[in-house]
Amino acid sequence: MRRIQKWLAGLSLAQQLISIILCSSIVFFLLFFVYVRSSITTIAATQTYEMLESWQDFVISTYKKGGYNYENYESSQYEVSHVVFKKGKQVDFIGTYLHDQDMSMAYNMIMNNPTGQRRGYSAFQSAHTIYYLLGEIDNNTQILSFVDRSYANAIENTLFTSVSNISAVVVALLFVLLLLWVTSLLHPLNQIRTYIEKIRNGEDPTLQIDRSDEIGEVAFALVNMREELKKQDEIKEEMIHNISHDLKTPIATIKSYGESIKDGIYPYETLEKSVDVIIENADRLERKVHSLLFLNRLDYLLSSSEHVIVDIDMKELVNSVLLSLKVIRPEITITTELEEIKFRGDDESWRVLVEN
Helix, strand or coil, X not given: CHXXXXXXXXXXXXXXXHHHHHHHHHHHHHHHHHHHHHHHHHHHHHHHHHHHHHHHHHHHHHHHCCCCCHHHCCCCXXXXXXXXXXXXXXXXXXXXXXXXXXXXXXXXXXXXXXXCCCEEEEEEECCEEEEEEEEECCCCEEEEEEEEXXXXXXXXXXXXXXXXXXXXXXXXXHHHHHHHHHXXXXXXXXXXXXXXXXXXXXXXXXXXXXXXXXXXXHHHHHHHHHHHHHHHHHHHHHHHHHHHHHHHHHHHHHHHHHHHHHCCCCCCCCHHHHHHHHHHHHHHHHHHHHHHHHHHCCCHHHHHCCCCCEEEEHHHHHHHHHHHHHCCCCCCCCCCCCCCCEEEECHHHHHHHHHC
């Protein structure tokens, strides 16, 4: 079983479905030839006995009327014959043939059925099967009707041909319907595969599958996922652009303060305070780098909702920003009139706002 499963797993969906259809068809025809053939044989034998009974009733009725006109006897194209026995001895023969083996079988039947009860028999005689039907004309007279298997063969061939033709038509229709069904499954799957390949190649494809089943749901989910990814890409690009722009200010501040200290100039009164400005902007730069790493892991959107909202001292924040920018553009003098005021929010976001 595992080998079969492994073999099926290595086939494409179309090959799997066609294999299942072919296996089902083979099993159907095997059952057809085994079961239906035996059923047809039984039906043919039943029809043969009914035909013998009909002819036997006809012969009995005419025999009772005063004898039988042998010259006008035409039993059928299958040569139905009748033997009349009176008190166990043959007194008449109606038909076209009577072999010794048939006569011997007839005597045995008469001797084994003295009551005259109507019974059917079949026996293999003279290289072919003979069907017998024993009946009664009166208390002392019995009749044995028989015919070879040609009649049963004709019925079997007719029934088998009819059933075979009907079965072949039904199987062909089912096969066509299954192929259409397989095609209806494979076409949208190929559309989905092409859609994914185009996305992988950087294209902007469209996918339109008008189905309400599981394949349609998968296609709808893929389109929605693609749209969501596009939105996330746009947000990511915008964030990267903004963060890259925000990185310029602390880098410029660190560079300017470092160069000034190297030249022996302390932009912020003393060496210690000037170095504190460098450390502060280095910390800011570190936080921005962490934000960028979060973004690259697609965690930025989640982490952005986790910013701590606090009361920000805006006077202190503005002075800190101006102190950082003082060395970058020393030719610009900024005059401020600040009041003690606090805004709620994230410290870094307000700092970026003031810098811009």
